[in-house]
Amino acid sequence: MYYYSISALLVTLLPTLARAQAALPNVYAPPEFDKTYEGYLILKRPATEEEVKGHCHYPVLHYIGCASRVWEGKVCAVFIVADEVLAKYGLKLEGVLRHEIGHCHGWPKNHPGAITVLGQR
Ligand SMILES: [Zn+2]
Numbered sequence: 001m002y003y004y005s006i007s008a009l010l011v012t013l014l015p016t017l018a019r020a021q022a023a024l025p026n027v028y029a030p031p032e033f034d035k036t037y038e039g040y041l042i043l044k045r046p047a048t049e050e051e052v053k054g055h056c057h058y059p060v061l062h063y064i065g066c067a068s069r070v071w072e073g074k075v076c077a078v079f080i081v082a083d084e085v086l087a088k089y090g091l092k093l094e095g096v097l098r099h100e101i102g103h104c105h106g107w108p109k110n111h112p113g114a115i116t117v118l119g120q121r
Helices: 002-022 049-055 083-088 093-104
Strands: 026-028 040-044 065-070 075-080 115-117
Touching: 026 093, 040 093, 049 065, 049 075, 065 093, 075 093, 083 093
Parallel strands: 040 075
Antiparallel strands: 026 115, 065 075
């Protein structure tokens, strides 16, 4: 009976856990980098993570997006994977763009001082 209860609980919990694992939080730059971008922004939306990877040479877990600063941030090229792929991670363009704009302002790639926001969908 004891074991039965445990497995019943697992069956109930597993779909929830699987969903939670697929969703990624929004990660924002600390205030000094988290601000409106005044430069010239180029935004490209590759269809797949594989394509994003082709533009982003820094190794990361998920190739959702990346930014490349030109001329001390006066120009910034941003690659963000298509909405359908973002949706898979529970993310939206707005949140990912805000992250990448942090990089346009010079926020280092290893994300010092990152602010992680869960459940803001
Ligand atoms: Zn980043």
